Amino acid sequence: MKLSIVIPIYNELSTIEEIVSRVREAPIEDKEIILVDDFSTDGTRDLLESKLKHQVDKIILQDRNYGKGYALKAGFEHATGDIVIIQDADLEYDPNQYPEMIRPIVEDKADVVYGSRFMGAGPHRVVYYWHYVGNKLLTLLSNMCTNINLTDMETCYKAFRRDLIQSINIEEPRFGFEPEITAKVAKRKVRIYEIGISYYGRTYNEGKKIGWKDGLKAIWCILKYNLFRSR
Ligand SMILES: Nc1nc2c(ncn2[C@@H]2O[C@H](COP(=O)(O)OP(=O)(O)OP(=O)(O)O)[C@@H](O)[C@H]2O)c(=O)[nH]1
Ligand SMILES: [Mg+2]
Incomplete structure (x- = not known):
């Protein structure tokens, strides 16, 4: 099965070359790499256009800074794989875990897989306690509204069957994407799985x-897409 990897990028000059190289080396035979530059101003865009565009399958240049949600929306529209996964452009998540992430979809057990930073035996960098509490509270509130039992709603690592993700209209331009997509997927009554992943968090x-x-x-997006929307 072919995997499309969508990488939203905003001012990631210090990590973009390394993440593209790690994604290229990820242990998946049939893959497509789609970079979406969200109007970076730190030199990332020049590097993409001069060098990195030759190392990937598609590169999309946004005409202004819209946010992660719209960058993903643009990337999903261009995906041609059977499965689509989101990869942030920093080094917090490890592309070597793609096989585990997509296995439930490959085996036709799942339509969506979330990689949880709060489960699993792999390494997890210990960073901010109050971020952990914030993540847990957002996941709790989201679960109360969706009635699905996730441990990490805000995770970057989300994999979808391509036909499913392309059938969902993404409205949130920025980080509201995570609660929005969780609410919309939950309403579809599709098969959702979670697996534990490693997390190499960064500091400010x-x-x-x-x-x-x-x-x-x-919080607002959790309420909006769960309570104030029929689908
Ligand atoms: N911050 C930010 N990130 C964006 C934007 N557009 C695309 N991105 C990308 O979206 C991904 C997630 O952004 P991050 O800033 O890493 O968000 P996060 O992982 O939730 O938080 P930190 O890594 O802790 O800052 C990265 O690959 C960014 O480059 C934007 O407008 N702002
Ligand atoms: Mg990050």
Whole structure:
């Protein structure tokens, strides 16, 4: 089965070459790499156009900075694989785990797989306690609304059958994508699995960007897409 890997990128000059190389070396025979640059201003875009575009299958250049959600939406539209996975452009998630991530879909047991940073025996970097609490509260609230039992709603590693993800209209431009897609997938009554993944979290000094305002936005999106929408 062919895997499409969609990488949303915004100002990731220090990690973009390394992540593209790790994705190219990931142990999946049949794969397609799609880069979506979200109007980077730190030199990432020049590097993509001069060098990295020759190392991947598709490169999409957004005409302004819309956010991760819209970058993914653009990437999904161009995907041709049987399965689509999201890969952040930092080094927090390990592409060597693609085979485990997609196995339930390959075996036709699942339509969607979430990689949980809070399960599994692999290494997990110990970072911010209050981020952990924030993630747990958002997952709890999302689960209460969806009635599905996830341990990590906000994880980047989400894999989907391509026909499923392409049939969902993504409306949230930024990080509201994660609760939105979780609500919409849950309403479809498709088969959702979780597997434990490793997590090599970064600190704010190392480039971490997400903050408490993104958490508040996520609460709003959980309510909006679960309670105020019929599908
Ligand atoms: N922050 C941010 N990331 C974007 C944007 N558009 C695309 N991205 C990409 O979306 C992915 C996730 O962003 P991150 O900033 O790593 O978000 P995160 O992993 O939830 O949080 P941290 O890594 O802790 O900052 C990365 O590959 C970014 O390059 C944007 O407008 N802002
Ligand atoms: Mg990150």
